[in-house]
Amino acid sequence: MWNVPNVLTFCRFLLIPVYLLVFQAGHMKIAFCILVAAGLTDVLDGYIARKRQLVTQLGSMLDPLADKSMMIAVILSLVFSQMISWWAAAAIFLRDIGMIVGSAFFHFRGKITVPANFMGKLTTVLYYIAILLIVFQMPYAFIYLWFVIIISFLTSVIYIAQFKLLNKRDLDA
Template identity: 75%
Template sequence: MWNLPNALTLCRLLLIPIYGVVFASGYVKSAFFVLLAAGLTDVLDGYLARKHNQVTAMGSMLDPLADKLMMLTVILSLVFSSMISWAAAAAIFLRDAGMIVGSAIFHFRGKKTVPANALGKLTTVLYYVAILLIVFQLPFADAYLWFVIAVSFLASVIYILQFKLLNKGSAGHQR
């Protein structure tokens, strides 16, 4: 179903290659502003979808896909330009891959999934701040990035605990 929130999500998908071209052309700070525009479309599409009751299956699928693809592109650009370490990139990918695979397994087993929690949303904002610090080459950017990585793993642990609580009563019925 086509609506404004879904159109904004598609715009965010289109911003991914634009970010890549701008970054690869050496305009790293300008690329950050492309990322920021993508982040703002993410906030706006979610707000509009909920406010106007326009949440769709397509939007529910494309929105997290756009988010993950953008962050994957950003992290790859930062690691290949030596702005972040391979270890930091690996930690970020490990956490995200675990969340994606885990969610897919739970979904296909018919388990209830937990929507993004406040700590998960805060983690996203903290990643944007970390990327800002890295792009503008502030001296504590690397330490801050590792702090955000730790917070993201904590958010994942909390998500797993919420998932277990949500599905505790239905565990015997799933067999």
């Protein structure tokens, strides 16, 4: 249960209140560095888990929960500090909640769910870049954020198509 990847995932949960405290104190650039550190632990724990065959049921459940929890904290902090609009946050949350609820619904019905793929990972990287542009108040940051939101919805469409292909026999019956 407490292997290195799961400990790294747990550390990501611990970084959430640290991020919020640092952000609330007005140190947004340091808060962004904490977000990047959380992202790096995500990459590292996945790599170690796969490379050393340490993938566990607990890790498979906690890893995406840690990712989504951190992203929720980041988006809410940006909204409450008026760095992004409620509309952008609502679009991000709508997509994420839809993916989480849909995935859980079909998982518990015995359907094959689609693991993270290149497009999902790319979308995450693009969100990190959007947050970087917003925190550092770069030109066109909000246009880029909406571009990433659109890409994330397109990624969801790809996941749905893959889900349908993986579960074609069951869906046709």
